[in-house]
Amino acid sequence: MFFMVDPRRIQIYTLLITMVYLTFFHVRRYANPFVDELDFTVALMTLTQKMSRFAFEYHDGTVRSYQSLTPTQKSLAIKSLPGILPYLSYNVGFLGLLAGPLCSFNDYQVFIHGEEKKRNPNVVVFKKLWLCCFLLAAHIILSDQFSVSNDPNNSVMYIFLELYLTAASRRPKYYFAWTLADVINNAAGFGYNGVLDYGEERWDLLSNLNILRIEVSVP
Known part of the structure; x- marks a missing residue:
């Protein structure tokens, strides 16, 4: 095309x-x-x-x-x-x-094509793997804890709270999948994005996800 x-x-x-x-x-x-x-x-x-x-x-x-x-x-x-x-x-x-x-x-x-200087991603890979374990555990524990009821006697505020908790309990599985995909690429050497001012390597070139910003709705 x-x-x-x-x-x-x-x-x-x-x-x-x-x-x-x-x-x-x-x-x-x-x-x-x-x-x-x-x-x-x-x-x-x-x-x-x-x-x-x-x-x-x-x-x-x-x-x-x-x-x-x-x-x-x-x-x-x-x-x-x-x-x-x-x-x-x-x-x-x-x-x-x-x-x-x-x-x-x-x-x-x-x-x-291997045009960038090779870096060691082991540290960031282990950090993100720990995050994956936490997210997987959160999914297993929380996914069945909340659901939307059909009780007509519930107040509007209660319904909104129920909807929020139900949605929040379903998100960890998506966070897990995206973080694991990021880890896989980092482990292969893809994702290096330079060095911070204090010398720490950045491996966020492929990080399309910021869980904290999503959950607290800040820029």
Whole structure:
């Protein structure tokens, strides 16, 4: 499609096509919840994000003027179409196929070609694995503790509290999956993002999740 569509509209067409495709399978899964087949919608969501992001970064690198881009867009802009093998490797590489995390094509190429200085991720991997264990335990303990009742005598405030606790008890399993996906990439050497002022290495290049900020709703 990238060879057939006008680069000025490629990001729009890609987003529309991938979202329609993803929506179709979500609706199909919702309409037939008891069908005994593999649920691949999670992997499909990750693939939708990657293909859409690639299209937008390609649009930034080939259509938009360099001066109009932000510093981040300049570093991630894709200036020419890659070969089919790098493109497929980015989209369906085993490290991020099932649950991500989302990354840029340029960052992925730097990792694949070994263009950055190798760092030791062991410390951050163990820290994130401990977090995974905590999140998994929270999911096992809390997931069945709260549910929404249908008692019409409950007050509005009680219903809101019930909804909040029920939703909160379901989130750890998603936090666990995203954190584990981050750990897998870090263990492979992907995710290094420089060094902080006090010398600590940053391994948050692929960290799409900040649990504290999500839970307390702060920027």
